[in-house]
Amino acid sequence: MDFGLSDDQREIQRTARELLAERARPERVREHAEAGRLDDGLWRELCELGWPGIAIAERYGGQGLGRVELSILCEELGRSLAPVALLPSVLASGAIELAGSEEQCARLLPALASGETIGALGTAGDGVAELVVGAPAAGLLVLVEDGAARVLTRAQIEIEPCESIDPTRPAGRVSAPAGAGEALRGDVAGGIDRALVAISSELVGVCDRALAMTVAYVKERKQFGVPVGSYQAVSHRCAQMLLDTEKARATTAFASWAADADPERLGEAAAMAKAASSEAGVDVTASAIQAHGGIGFTWEADVHWLYKRALVDSALLGGARTQRVRLAALLA
Amino acid sequence: MDLTFSARETAFREELRAWLSDNRPAQEPAEGGEDAHYAWRRDWQRRLYDAGWAAPAWPVEYGGRGASLTESAIYFEELGRARVPLPANVLGLLLGGPTLMVWGSEAQKERYLAPILSAEEIWCQGFSEPDAGSDLASLKTRAVKDGAEWVVTGQKVWTSGAQYAKWCMLVARTDGDVPKHKGLTYFLMDMEQDAVQIRPLRQITGEAEFNELFIEQARIPEENVVGGEGNGWRVALTTLMNERAGLGFALQVRLRQLLDDTIAVARERGLLENALYADALAELHIRCESIRLLAWKGLTDVERYGQPGPEGSLVKWLWSDTNQRLTQLAAEIVGPAALTAGTSWSYELLRARGNTIEGGTTEVLKNIVAERVLGLPRLKAVP
Numbered sequence: 199m200d201f202g203l204s205d206d207q208r209e210i211q212r213t214a215r216e217l218l219a220e221r222a223r224p225e226r227v228r229e230h231a232e233a234g235r236l237d238d239g240l241w242r243e244l245c246e247l248g249w250p251g252i253a254i255a256e257r258y259g260g261q262g263l264g265r266v267e268l269s270i271l272c273e274e275l276g277r278s279l280a281p282v283a284l285l286p287s288v289l290a291s292g293a294i295e296l297a298g299s300e301e302q303c304a305r306l307l308p309a310l311a312s313g314e315t316i317g318a319l320g321t322a323g324d325g326v327a328e329l330v331v332g333a334p335a336a337g338l339l340v341l342v343e344d345g346a347a348r349v350l351t352r353a354q355i356e357i358e359p360c361e362s363i364d365p366t367r368p369a370g371r372v373s374a375p376a377g378a379g380e381a382l383r384g385d386v387a388g389g390i391d392r393a394l395v396a397i398s399s400e401l402v403g404v405c406d407r408a409l410a411m412t413v414a415y416v417k418e419r420k421q422f423g424v425p426v427g428s429y430q431a432v433s434h435r436c437a438q439m440l441l442d443t444e445k446a447r448a449t450t451a452f453a454s455w456a457a458d459a460d461p462e463r464l465g466e467a468a469a470m471a472k473a474a475s476s477e478a479g480v481d482v483t484a485s486a487i488q489a490h491g492g493i494g495f496t497w498e499a500d501v502h503w504l505y506k507r508a509l510v511d512s513a514l515l516g517g518a519r520t521q522r523v524r525l526a527a528l529l530a
Numbered sequence: 531m532d533l534t535f536s537a538r539e540t541a542f543r544e545e546l547r548a549w550l551s552d553n554r555p556a557q558e559p560a561e562g563g564e565d566a567h568y569a570w571r572r573d574w575q576r577r578l579y580d581a582g583w584a585a586p587a588w589p590v591e592y593g594g595r596g597a598s599l600t601e602s603a604i605y606f607e608e609l610g611r612a613r614v615p616l617p618a619n620v621l622g623l624l625l626g627g628p629t630l631m632v633w634g635s636e637a638q639k640e641r642y643l644a645p646i647l648s649a650e651e652i653w654c655q656g657f658s659e660p661d662a663g664s665d666l667a668s669l670k671t672r673a674v675k676d677g678a679e680w681v682v683t684g685q686k687v688w689t690s691g692a693q694y695a696k697w698c699m700l701v702a703r704t705d706g707d708v709p710k711h712k713g714l715t716y717f718l719m720d721m722e723q724d725a726v727q728i729r730p731l732r733q734i735t736g737e738a739e740f741n742e743l744f745i746e747q748a749r750i751p752e753e754n755v756v757g758g759e760g761n762g763w764r765v766a767l768t769t770l771m772n773e774r775a776g777l778g779f780a781l782q783v784r785l786r787q788l789l790d791d792t793i794a795v796a797r798e799r800g801l802l803e804n805a806l807y808a809d810a811l812a813e814l815h816i817r818c819e820s821i822r823l824l825a826w827k828g829l830t831d832v833e834r835y836g837q838p839g840p841e842g843s844l845v846k847w848l849w850s851d852t853n854q855r856l857t858q859l860a861a862e863i864v865g866p867a868a869l870t871a872g873t874s875w876s877y878e879l880l881r882a883r884g885n886t887i888e889g890g891t892t893e894v895l896k897n898i899v900a901e902r903v904l905g906l907p908r909l910k911a912v913p
Contacts, residue, residue: 199539199600200532200834201827207531266531413904428907430893433900440899441844448823449816455531470816525815526808529793 201451203270210267214274217243222280224500230281231365231503236335237281241313250287251311254295259308265392265457269399269450276403276511279503281366283316286332288396290317290340293389297347297382306338306349318372319393321515326373331510333370334359340382340389341374347386350379364506391468392457394515398450398468401475401511405443408486408504412436415490426491435489439482446471446478466528473521479508533826535600542601543608546583550612553577564737568618568694575617575649584647585623587776592631592639593647599833603779603826610783621691622646622653624776626699629769633716633757642697642718654695656686656719656743657766664894666701667711667763671745673702680704680717680750682725686743688888692728693741695721699769700750701762714762718754725749735880736871778825778845785853786818788878792860801863810859817852821845843895843903850885850892857882 203211221240230237244250253268254260261267268288275284291310294317295303309315318336320327322343333339334357339350355374362369382389413436416427426432453467483505487494494501512518535543555574559566578584587602588594597605609616617623627646630639645651662669671684682702692698698719705713719726725748730738757765793802793811801807828841857879861868868875886892900906 199535199826199830201830202834203531409904413906417905417907424910425907427900428909430897430900430909433904433906433909434893434896436904436906437896437899440904441848444824444841444844445817445820445848448820448827451531451827452533452819452823455533459533470819473812473816474820519809522809522812522816523805525812526802529811529815530797530802530808 201448203266207267207270211270211274213247214271215277217247218274218278218280222278227279227281227366227503228500234361234365234368235281236283236368240280241282241284244282244284245313248311250284250291250313251307253288254291254307254311255303258295258303259311261311265395266454268396269454272396272399273403273406276400276507277407279366279404279407279507283318283332283335283367285396285400286318286330286336286367287313287316289319289393290336290338292392292396293319293340293342293347293386294349294382296389296392297384297386298349299383302349302380302382310338320372322372322374325376326371328371329360329362329369329510330372331362331367331369331514333357333372334368339372339374341372341379342386342390345386347382347389348374348379349382350374354378362510364503364510366503366507367510369510388461388464390515391453391464394468394472394521395450395453395457395464397511397514398446398453398471398475401479401508402443402447402450404504404508404511405439405446405475405478405482408483408501408508409436409439409443411501411504412439412486412489419491426489432489435485439485442478442482446475449474466525469521469524469528472516473518473525476512476521477518479512480505483508535604539598539600539604542597543604546605546608547612549581549583550608550614553581555614568691571615571618572649572652572694574615575619578617579648584617584649585627588623588627588643588647589631592627592643599829602776603829606776606779607783610780610787613787616777616780617649618691618694619646619649619652620777621655621699622651622697625655625769625772626653626697628772629699629716629765630756632768633761633765635753637753638718638756645696651696652691652694653697653699654689654692654721655769656689656698656700657769658688659685660687664891666766667714669701669703669714671700671702672706673704673715673717673750675704675752676749678752680715680752680755682717682719682745682748682750684745686745687731687740689728689741689743690739692721692743693730697721698726698743701766704759704762708760711763712760714766715759716756716762716765717750718756719745719748719750720754723748734883735877778849781849781853782818782821782825782845785821785849785856788853788860789814789818789856792856792863795860796863799863807859807863814852814856814859817848817855821849821852824848843890843898846890847892847895847899850882853885854882 248261251260252263256262310317315337316335317338318332319340320330322341337352357370359370417425419426450471453471456464456467486501493499586595586597586605590596659669673680673682700717700719703713704715725746727744729742731740732738796802824841825845864875867873901908
């Protein structure tokens with residue numbers, strides 16, 4: 199048993215972390231968030247590196263690596279809050295690769311793998327999906343309704359931009375007429391499970407960053423003549439943040455691994471990962487605001503972007519309770 | 531990343547599983563109280579010993595199998611899974627033996643290891659004192675040199691198995707003039723002397739797993755010092771580090787079984803269709819799986835990379851909290867049987883309260899995580 203990354207995977211992690219530390223600095227994220235737009239320059243760089251297609255099979259134009267590699271990238275994107283639509287795009291491409299026919303995959307995936315087309319995935323009721331992350335930029339949409347999925351092009355849908363509380367990644371309200379688009383008839387549930395794992399990985403990155411920022415802050419900030427981090431009320435909160443983060447990390451690592459190596463256990467693993475990471479995401483980032491005190495509540499401090507990303511990601515494709523209801527059905 | 535076991539590890543598991551299914555412990559005695567129960571566990575250890583299964587993690591030269599960390603964890607998982615008791619001399623096997631292997635002289639290893647393995651000589655642990663719990667190094671039990679012997683006076687507490695033990699791993703102060711961690715020495719004290727009085731400590735479950743020791747001028751020959759005079763703190767740390775390494779895996783399997791039993795009762799009573807119960811049980815399921823994954827991650831990181839992660843303290847913290855939540859939820863699901871004295875449900879419910887105190891309180895574990903993992907400033911101790 200080995201929870202460690204391979205040398206190649208470590209290299210992907212290192213490259214991603216260094217690149218995003220340089221290209222998605224907090225001030226640049228803030229600039230794009232305040233303007234409510236994605237960072238197209240960064241997106242082009244990520245496309246040149248093949249990130250959107252990292253887990254897509256080579257015959258469809260991807261790099262043919264695994265879900266573990268994709269999770270590594272998602273975690274780093276969560277850590278940096280980079281204003282790019284990579285997560286929504288891989289949610290769509292993952293669903294198409296699992297649930298699409300050979301012909302659909304061959305036709306739709308290459309543009310998603312190269313990043314030429316941005317994808318998004320939403321869950322709809324009566325043909326309408328609210329707050330679809332990445333939709334305003336998307337050229338192609340996967341809509342899931344009552345367990346059935348269809349792919350729609352931009353021309354087949356209406357997108358109204360809506361103001362997400364997380365402006366680092368614009369979202370939109372998508373409506374599609376009944377019968378429009380083409381059905382994906384394969385393993386839709388498997389595609390959704392892979393999507394849950396990718397979102398969970400992003401949440402792990404968000405948690406990790408929130409904890410690191412908080413630890414740095416409470417070591418520096420002094421009240422009553424000592425760093426506030428020396429008070430147990432504060433330090434024990436930080437310890438709880440680590441526990442929550444590590445729980446999310448362990449279950450997400452298991453689910454990423456299962457997606458490639460043990461798909462039979464993926465359903466349960468993905469539900470556990472999304473439940474743990476959704477809860478951790480919100481709790482850890484909320485704790486980060488609290489531990490920052492008054493400054494944490496200001497627009498100026500960067501912790502609120504993490505909280506907002508966590509709130510939206512936690513809700514994507516069902517939060518902790520939704521996942522636990524699903525797990526309970528498996529236990530029954 | 532590879533979350534499967536190797537062929538060798540799987541073979542180890544299968545061999546043990548087969549042996550455990552062919553070799554069940556005798557029927558647990560219904561009468562005779564704790565003495566009969568202890569004798570039953572001692573007998574079980576002898577059977578494990580005869581088959582070479584008493585301490586697979588011990589090196590072959592000392593009668594073990596030289597099992598790897600992973601195999602040793604598998605061993606405890608399988609004991610838990612087979613629902614058999616742990617060997618009677620668990621403290622000798624897990625703590626005393628491994629401590630002697632690191633710090634003991636050749637003569638000590640020669641003299642003590644074999645009887646630990648065969649359960650001929652039972653060991654107990656004399657660390658905690660009434661005024662030295664989490665702050666162990668402030669302990670007051672004193673040892674004074676008298677010729678070729680040490681004379682020990684003081685009081686110890688939370689000593690499990692003392693009434694059955696031949697040897698006590700005792701930490702005592704041998705020098706009061708140096709900073710508190712430095713004046714300690716680690717001894718092996720013969721429990722069979724009148725100077726050592728044992729009083730059972732009745733706990734909230736009604737039973738007495740633990741004892742108090744009243745030591746009044748007990749005598750320890752100088753060859754029973756382990757690791758040298760004044761080196762007791764370092765030797766004690768070796769003992770403490772071994773405390774949770776393997777046992778955690780047995781406890782984690784036990785937790786899983788208790789959850790499965792609880793789910794079975796919930797299913798029988800139609801409570802799985804009740805969203806509130808379903809949610810709570812699913813949450814416990816996630817916690818159980820997180821504990822399993824974190825425990826394996828901690829262990830295999832040490833095995834493969836030689837670097838322990840933060841998991842050790844986190845796993846103990848999460849396990850103890852989860853066991854308390856589970857047993858409380860089980861009480862709601864099971865109903866009156868869980869609130870009736872003498873049932874296993876009520877025993878688990880009450881016993882779980884100790885989990886967040888024994889082997890490091892949750893508060894101390896949080897301090898360890900904050901200071902050593904996150905690098906937060908240390909709380910200033912009152913001088």
